[in-house]
Structures are given as structure tokens and as C-alpha cells.
Amino acid sequence: xxxxxxxEDQVNVAEGNPLTVKCTYSVSGNPYLFxxxxxxxxxxxxxxxxxxxxxxxxxxxxxxAEFNKSQTSxxxxxxxxxxxxxxLYFCAVRDRGGSQGNLIFGKxxxxxxxx
Amino acid sequence: xxxxxxxxxxxxxxxxxxxxxxxxPISGHTALYWYRQSLGQGPEFLIYFQGTGAADDSGLPNDxxxxxxxxxxVSTLKIQRTERGDSAVYLCASSDIGGDYxxxxxxxxxxxxxx
Numbered sequence: 001x002x003x004x005x006x007x008e009d010q011v012n013v014a015e016g017n018p019l020t021v022k023c024t025y026s027v028s029g030n031p032y033l034f035x036x037x038x039x040x041x042x043x044x045x046x047x048x049x050x051x052x053x054x055x056x057x058x059x060x061x062x063x064x065a066e067f068n069k070s071q072t073s074x075x076x077x078x079x080x081x082x083x084x085x086x087x088l089y090f091c092a093v094r095d096r097g098g099s100q101g102n103l104i105f106g107k108x109x110x111x112x113x114x115x
Numbered sequence: 116x117x118x119x120x121x122x123x124x125x126x127x128x129x130x131x132x133x134x135x136x137x138x139x140p141i142s143g144h145t146a147l148y149w150y151r152q153s154l155g156q157g158p159e160f161l162i163y164f165q166g167t168g169a170a171d172d173s174g175l176p177n178d179x180x181x182x183x184x185x186x187x188x189v190s191t192l193k194i195q196r197t198e199r200g201d202s203a204v205y206l207c208a209s210s211d212i213g214g215d216y217x218x219x220x221x222x223x224x225x226x227x228x229x230x
Binding site: 036044045046049090092102104106108 | 220222
């Protein structure tokens with residue numbers, strides 16, 4: 001069965017410091033991986049995706065993620081955190097076994113950036 | 116342009132009642148998805164439409180849940196004989212092609228509370 005794990009419920013970072021939000025996955029075949037962000041009372045917003053090619057993927061708001069096949073990881077990173085980055089972050093993998101439609105999400109990691 | 120919209124934003128109902136939740140996808144998007152997000156969890160897949168037909172309804176928890184998309188645009192999620200365990204945020208998403216690599220655009224969700 002395909003799955004996504006986000007091992008940290010919460011990540012605390014000081015503004016200006018680098019941040020990492022961890023994600024590991026378990027899929028059959030090549031993974032299609034996504035990161036979404038959820039702000040309070042707002043819908044999920046797409047940040048970035050890995051389909052193929054370069055292992056370092058750049059996305060919205062200065063975020064990037066590194067695909068590591070040997071470690072089955074897709075950690076989200078940002079060189080310098082902003083207070084406005086505080087939100088709930090979800091890693092997701094496309095379900096290759098079904099209709100090729102739905103995403104399988106991790107449980108989410110709350111990012112808190114303090115001034 | 117306009118994003119995915121969902122109505123109502125909040126719905127409070129009593130146990131045993133029938134509810135309908137509406138989703139207006141981004142214009143031209145052929146793929147539409149319904150997810151359910153419980154507190155502290157990531158979204159869980161319910162059903163996926165490609166055009167007017169349900170391509171995958173494997174995520175619907177039981178036969179009290181049903182969804183339609185009669186004209187290939189607006190979709191309605193219908194829940195009969197609601198139970199307290201149905202309380203969650205119901206998310207709708209759309210994408211222009213229901214393939215593996217196209218990101219999904221999410222609506223703000225409908226918060227359903229069953230008393």
C-alpha cells in the first residue's frame with residue numbers, strides 16, 4: 001500500500017533561520033510527490049511537485065524540496081524562514097494503484113516561525 | 116480567475132438528517148475530487164470524477180455517501196442519515212486533466228458538524 005509519513009507534528013524555527021519539514025513515502029514504482037500548505041480558514045495551496053528529472057524542485061514562496069530515492073524522502077526546505085510561513089504543511093503522493101486520480105496525504109506538520 | 120468554490124462554508128445539522136455539499140470547480144477543469152479532512156489529519160480521498168462519471172469512488176466510507184456531477188462541472192456530495200462521525204471538513208479539488216502529474220486546486224472546504 002502506498003503511504004506518506006510526516007514524522008514531526010510540529011516544527012519550530014526562528015525567523016531568518018533555514019527550515020526543513022520532513023516527508024518519507026512508500027510507493028510502488030516511480031513516485032509523483034507534492035507539497036501543499038494550508039493557512040487557517042483557507043484551502044490547501046499547491047507549493048511544488050516532483051515528477052521526474054532534477055532531484056531539487058523549486059516552488060512557490062521560496063520553498064524547495066529534495067527528492068532522495070535511496071532514502072525515499074521528499075523533505076521541504078527554505079533557506080530563510082518568515083513569520084508568514086507559519087502554517088500547516090502536507091506532503092502527498094499520487095496514488096498510482098488506483099484511478100490515477102487521488103492524492104494520498106500525510107497527517108501534516110505545523111510550522112511555527114517566531115520573530 | 117476564480118478558484119474552486121464550495122458552499123456552504125459551514126453546515127450544522129442533526130444526527131439522521133440529509134445534507135448536500137456543493138463544489139464549483141475551476142472553469143474547464145475536467146477532473147474533480149472530493150476529500151474529507153478530520154481534525155489533526157490530512158485529507159482522505161472520497162471520490163474522483165473525470166467529466167460526468169465517477170472514475171473512482173473507492174474512498175466513499177459507506178452507502179450513505181453519494182456524489183454526482185451531472186453536467187461535468189458542478190458537483191454535489193450527498194450524505195444521508197448523517198452520523199456524528201461524519202463531522203469533518205469536506206474539501207473539493209479540481210485539475211485540468213486527471214493525470215498523475217497535474218496539481219489539484221483545492222476549495223476552502225465545507226465544515227460539517229453533526230450534532
